[in-house]
Every structure is written in C-alpha cells, then in structure tokens.
Amino acid sequence: xxxxGMLDRIDRRxxxxxxxxxVAFVLVAITxxxxxxxxxxxxxxxxxxxxxxxxxxxxxxxxxxxxxxAATGVVQSVLGxxxxxxxxxxxxxxxxxxxxxxxxxxxxxxxxxxxxxxxILVGGLRHGHLRFSAxxxxxxxxxxLLGASALIIPFxxxxxxxPDFGHARELSAIVAIVLLLIFAASVxxxxxxxxxxxxxxxxxxAIEAEPGDPHVEPPPLRTTLILLGVSAASAAFVADWFVDAxxxxxxxxxxxxxxxxxxxxxxxxxxVEHLAGVTAAAKNRADLSMGLILNSALxxxxxxxxxxxxxxxxxxxVPLTLIVSPLLLGSLVVTVLLVFVIVADGEANALEGAMxxxxxxxxxxxxxxxxxxxx
Numbered sequence: 001x002x003x004x005g006m007l008d009r010i011d012r013r014x015x016x017x018x019x020x021x022x023v024a025f026v027l028v029a030i031t032x033x034x035x036x037x038x039x040x041x042x043x044x045x046x047x048x049x050x051x052x053x054x055x056x057x058x059x060x061x062x063x064x065x066x067x068x069x070a071a072t073g074v075v076q077s078v079l080g081x082x083x084x085x086x087x088x089x090x091x092x093x094x095x096x097x098x099x100x101x102x103x104x105x106x107x108x109x110x111x112x113x114x115x116x117x118x119x120i121l122v123g124g125l126r127h128g129h130l131r132f133s134a135x136x137x138x139x140x141x142x143x144x145l146l147g148a149s150a151l152i153i154p155f156x157x158x159x160x161x162x163p164d165f166g167h168a169r170e171l172s173a174i175v176a177i178v179l180l181l182i183f184a185a186s187v188x189x190x191x192x193x194x195x196x197x198x199x200x201x202x203x204x205x206a207i208e209a210e211p212g213d214p215h216v217e218p219p220p221l222r223t224t225l226i227l228l229g230v231s232a233a234s235a236a237f238v239a240d241w242f243v244d245a246x247x248x249x250x251x252x253x254x255x256x257x258x259x260x261x262x263x264x265x266x267x268x269x270x271x272v273e274h275l276a277g278v279t280a281a282a283k284n285r286a287d288l289s290m291g292l293i294l295n296s297a298l299x300x301x302x303x304x305x306x307x308x309x310x311x312x313x314x315x316x317x318v319p320l321t322l323i324v325s326p327l328l329l330g331s332l333v334v335t336v337l338l339v340f341v342i343v344a345d346g347e348a349n350a351l352e353g354a355m356x357x358x359x360x361x362x363x364x365x366x367x368x369x370x371x372x373x374x375x
Contacts, residue, residue: 010219011219017054018227018230021051021231024044024052025237027044027047027048028041029237031044045242045245046264049087049242050268053235055227055234056083056228056231059224081296081303084300085308087242088103088304089311090242091265092311092316095316095318096243098257099261100261100308101320101328102265102328103261104300104305105262105328106261108297108300108301109331109360110266110360111293113356114356114357115293116294117356119289120348120350120352121350123282123286123350123353124349124350124351125350129347129349130286130347130348132287132290132347133287133290134345137294137346138343139189140291140295141344142340143298144340150322151329153175154321155322168322172321173309175306176309176310177310183306246260250264262367263364277289286348294339327367328367331366335359338355
C-alpha cells in the first residue's frame with residue numbers, strides 16, 4: 001500500500017494511465033469471475049493487456065528519469081517486455097508453442113514495421129525529414145540482422161540431410177545462450193553511444209523535460225518502484241486470463257495460429273506501449289523515437305527470445321526451438337534488411353514510413369489463411 005501523501009506525488013498523466021488500467025483490470029477480472037463467453041473475456045483481456053503494457057511503460061519511464069538518455073531506451077525496452085514474457089510463459093504451459101514463436105517474431109515486426117513505420121510517416125509528414133544518429137541506429141540494425149541470422153543458421157542446419165538434423169533443441173539452446181552473451185556485451189556499448197544526434201533536441205520551441213535531464217527533479221524512487229511492481233504483478237494475471245480465452249476465441253473466428261501470434265498477441269502484448277516512439281517522432285525527437293522503437297525490437301531478439309527458449313525447457317510440454325516456418329523467417333529477414341537500408345543514412349521521410357507499413361500489411365494478409373487454433 002502507498003503511504004499517505006504518496007499519491008499526491010504522482011503526476012496527472014500517470015494517474016490517468018494507471019486509473020484507466022485499473023478499470024480495465026477490474027472489468028476483465030469480472031468477466032473471468034462470472035465465466036462470461038470466451039469472446040467477451042478475450043476482448044476485455046486484450047484491452048487490459050494493452051493497458052498493462054502502457055502502465056509498465058509509464059512506470060519504467062519514471063524510472064528512466066534517473067538515467068542517461070542512452071540508458072533510457074535499454075531500461076524501457078527490457079522492463080517493457082514483462083507483459084509479453086508473462087504471456088509467453090502461460091502460452092507455453094498451455095502448449096501453444098507455435099503461437100509463442102509467431103508472437104516473438106511478431107513483436108519484432110510490430111515494432112520494426114508498424115510502430116517505426118507509423119513514427120516515420122507521422123514525423124515525415126509533419127517535419128519533412130527525420131534526422132537521427134546514423135552510427136547508433138546502424139548498430140541497432142546490424143544487431144537485428146544478427147538476430148535474423150541466428151534464426152537462419154539453425155533453420156538450415158536442422159533440415160533433412162543437414163548436419164544438425166534431429167538436434168533442433170540442443171542447437172536452439174546453444175544459440176539462445178550466445179544471444180544472451182551478445183546482449184550482455186551490447187548494453188555497455190549502447191550506453192557509450194550517448195552522444196547527441198541531430199534529432200536529440202527539438203529544432204524550435206520550448207525545451208521539454210526528457211529522461212535523464214539533470215535540471216528536472218526525477219519522480220520519487222519509492223513511488224516509481226511501487227507502480228512498477230503493481231503493474232508487473234497485475235500484468236501476470238492479465239496474461240493468464242488472455243491465454244485462457246485466446247484459444248476458444250480465435251477458433252471461433254477460424255483465425256490461423258500464425259496470425260493470432262504474429263499480429264494479435266504481438267501488438268497487444270508489446271508494440272502498443274511503444275507507440276510513445278510515434279509521439280517522439282511527431283515532436284521531431286528522432287533519436288529518442290528511433291532508440292525506443294529499435295531498442296524494443298532488439299531486446300526481443302537478443303534478450304526476450306533466448307530467455308523464453310531456455311524457460312520453455314522447464315515450463316512447456318514441448319520446448320520452444322528457434323526453428324520457425326520459412327514464411328516467418330523470410331518475413332523477419334526482409335524486415336530487418338529494409339530497416340537497415342532506411343536507417344543507414346541517418347534520415348528518413350514519410351514515403352519510407354509508408355513502405356514499412358505496407359510491408360506489415362502484406363505480411364498480415366499472408367498469414368491470415370492457415371490452420372486455425374484448435375485444429
């Protein structure tokens with residue numbers, strides 16, 4: 001419980017976010033307690049899951065006010081993945097392994113195509129061009145390319161006649177450990193790339209308070225940690241309710257498991273929270289926008305995915321491997337290559353944002369048809 005007077009130290013924006021999330025949490029809890037139809041429970045849990053992601057993001061943003069701008073993207077991305085981590089664990093326990101694999105790739109696509117594309121489109125339409133640090137964002141894109149390669153190699157190595165055929169689990173565990181080691185090595189390097197890029201500050205207008213600004217008093221640490229704990233703990237309940245209602249709801253639509261994981265689960269559990277990057281792009285804070293969005297996709301590749309792969313050996317009836325379908329693998333590869341080309345020169349325009357959104361729509365259409373959940 002919060003101490004008397006602690007509530008007074010929470011700003012209006014945070015109250016609105018957590019107040020809305022509290023309402024959504026209570027509503028989905030009521031649908032579960034009353035055992036309402038799966039579609040009703042699923043709809044309520046989608047709203048609550050998205051609200052939980054926003055709440056976790058708000059709590060981590062308050063924490064990030066005590067950090068440098070470079071550390072902000074890392075902290076927000078890692079802690080912002082908590083709802084998706086809970087969701088993956090419960091889905092693995094339910095045996096929805098292909099859905100989890102699709103959701104992990106969908107998180108990368110949702111951020112790298114949908115959120116980044118929307119940010120570049122909005123920022124480009126409003127400011128003509130978005131300019132950002134080419135060096136930092138090339139590094140992010142290169143690490144994403146490494147993550148895609150970490151899926152290509154196991155896929156090729158475990159095909160019939162290949163040297164690792166029949167050893168998908170062992171190879172996946174080794175690749176997961178290597179990715180975690182690369183993630184650990186990438187953190188200090190990313191923090192050293194704290195130089196201000198051309199999009200680090202607004203071109204005109206009043207200077208806004210940003211995380212890490214030494215002239216702005218950071219929010220109280222105790223209150224921030226309580227908000228973070230409450231949002232993370234409640235997100236675990238929502239993820240469990242979401243998974244429980246997911247299978248019967250999607251089966252009633254005849255929706256493929258790939259679409260459910262790649263689009264529905266990924267957007268609800270991860271990408272919605274990172275729409276903050278769109279707001280930053282609209283304010284011409286391109287470096288902040290790119291850092292938030294690309295770091296989010298990067299954390300899924302280098303941190304969340306290997307953690308879930310290793311956890312699956314203990315919580316899932318069948319372990320999750322890094323061997324995915326050619327369609328999902330190809331979608332990831334072309335996405336990473338397109339992002340690399342767009343960020344390599346340090347600037348982007350609205351047309352490039354529209355290209356990213358167009359590719360996302362094409363991929364969504366490509367996975368709509370297929371074996372539905374429950375077949």
